[in-house]
Amino acid sequence: MxxxxxxxxxxxxxxxxxxxxxxxxxxxxxxxxxxxxxxxxxxLSQDFLSRIQTQLDLWGLTPSEKEISLLLIKGLSLEEISRVRKTSSKTVRQHAVNIYAKSKIEGRHQLSAYFIEELLQPCDHKK
The missing domain is CATH 1.10.287 (Helix Hairpins)
Structure with missing residues (x-):
């Protein structure tokens, strides 16, 4: 057993x-x-960021406007951006106005949508 x-x-x-x-x-x-x-x-993240940077360059944004653009795309409010950058909200607001004018975009939602649409484009796969 x-x-x-x-x-x-x-x-x-x-x-x-x-x-x-x-x-x-x-x-x-x-x-x-x-x-x-x-x-x-x-x-992919680095490629997407590079594409965003290229477009911001094409729009002729200043370094400050580019930084604020990225923060707007990430969804930060103008007040949050002013705290992060340690600048006045009036300065951030003016940069945002300049960004929208240079890009011919009407606001933060369209700015984000502009780049999100690029992400959603179908990839060209070579067969």
């Missing part, structure tokens, strides 16, 4: 070890996939 119990325990232990090994391999594979996805995500 003891040998049967020992055999059952050995079988259970062997099965547990195999399952653990399999889980560890699977976890390792998933970690590699996550690293790849994180790298891809970072590259």
């Amino acid at each position: 003891e040998s049967i119990s020992f055999s059952i325990l050995a079988l259970i232990l062997l099965t547990t070890i195999k399952e653990r090994s399999s889980l560890l391999r699977s976890l390792g594979d998933r970690e590699k996939k996550l690293e790849t996805l994180a790298g891809t995500s970072n590259a």
Whole structure:
């Protein structure tokens, strides 16, 4: 009877070890996939930021206007931007007016939408 119990325990232990090994391999594979996805995500974010910067340059924005544009696109209010930049809200408001005039955009929602639409454009995949 003891040998049967020992055999059952050995079988259970062997099965547990195999399952653990399999889980560890699977976890390792998933970690590699996550690293790849994180790298891809970072590259896409950098590409998107580069495209935004290029457009802001094309609009002829000053460095301050570019910074404020990015903060507006991120959704910060004029008051929040003035606190972040440690400038008066009147200065931030004037920069925003200049941004909208130079870009021929009517407001913060259109500014954000302008760049979000670029994100939503279908990708050209070469076959």
